[in-house]
Amino acid sequence: MPELVLPTTRVRHSFLEAMDEFVAEGAEFSQTAAWIDAHAPGWHDPTAFAAFVEAVRADAEEDSPRPEWHVPCTTLWWVDGEDYLGRIAIRHRLTDFLLDVGGHIGYDVRPTRRREGHATAMLQQALPWARDLGIDPALVTCDEDNLGSVRVIEAAGGVLEDVRGIKRRYWVPTS
Template identity: 85%
Template sequence: MPELVLPTTTVRESFLEAMDEFVAEGAQNSQTSAWIDRNAPGWKAPDAFAAFVDAVRADALPGTPRPEGHVPCTTLWWVDGEDYLGRIAIRHELNDFLLDVGGHIGYDVRPTRRREGHASAMLRHALPWALGLGIDRALVTCDDDNVGSIRVIEAAGGVLEDVRGAKRRYWVPTAS
């Protein structure tokens, strides 16, 4: 049964396969595509992948150095045993960019595992994590034409605030 876990090296092979799927799809403008741009193909070495996992986990710590404009972020992986299915990021606070475009929570599911309910389950399981970080209502955004994400967010209780450019902005309660 899939579960949210902190990034781990135990899913390395499946994670790398998933990243190849994102590359083949032409993924861009997401946390996953940024990981690929900065780390592939170097992370194919086990020690480089372990360093990547450590860095992703450290990004949740307030004192971790990060690029200007980045906020602390807890990243969780949706896995089934050793099978990497997707990731969800919970940004601990909102800066101007995140308030306008990115939101508190961003997620993606590996291309070959989409339309199986994973995004809905990930978001549902991530909301208590967000609440534990002090986020009472999470801003979750998606492209205005992304029908799948619209359904996922609305099913989680998301209330549309507005559409800014190509982004729909929803507020989702973190407590049930």
Template identity: 65%
Template sequence: MSVLVPATTAVMESFLEAMDEFVAEGVSDSQTAGWVDTYGDTWRTSEGFEAFVRQVRAEEVDETVLPERWVLTSTRWWVDGDCYLGRVAVRHRLNDFLRDVGGHIGYDVRPSARRQGHATAMLRAVLPHARSLGIDSALVTCDADNAASIRVIEACGGILEDRRGDKLRYWVPTG
């Protein structure tokens, strides 16, 4: 059974396999792509992966560890036992960039686990956490040509507000 958990070293092997899948696919413009760029050279050792997990967890509570222009972000991994399936991130507030493009919530599912309902389940599962942060309705965006993500957002109650450039902007109730 798949569940959301904070970043953990327990899934290191499958996490790294998933990152290899994302790299092979050409991941870009996401939290995952940023992880690959920043940690890809160091996370293949136990010490490097532990440091990466500590950083991801610290980004939820410590503004001093955030990259420039980032906001506090709760990242949860979608796992089944020791198998990493994807990640979902809840940004605690919106800045100008997130208001236009990124939204409160971003997610991705490893390529080999797609089309199995994981994205919808992940988004549904994280909405109570967003609510606990004071987010009554979460902004969730996706590329206008991403039919799968549109289905996920709408299945979770998302209401389309508008399109800005290539991005569709939906509001998803958290309660």
């Protein structure tokens, strides 16, 4: 049964397969695409992958080094045993950009495992994590034409505030 876990090396092989799927799909403008751009060549080395996992986990810490425009972010991986299915990121606070476009929570599901209910389950299980970080409600955004994400967010109780450009902005209760 799938579960949210902190990033772990035990899913490395499946994670690498998932990243290949995102590359084949042409993924861009997401955290996963940024990971691929910055780290993919080293992931085949288990030691480098372990360092990547630790860096992703450390990003949740307030005092971890990060670009000035980034905020602390708890990243959780959606896994089933040793199978990596997706990831969800909970940004601890909003910058002007995140308030306008990115939101508190972002997620993606590996391409070959979409339309199986993973995003819905992942978001619902992440809401208590957000609440424990003091986030209530959480801002979750999606592209206006992403009907799958619209359904996921609305199933979690998301209430549409507005549409800004191509982004639909929802407030989702975490308690």
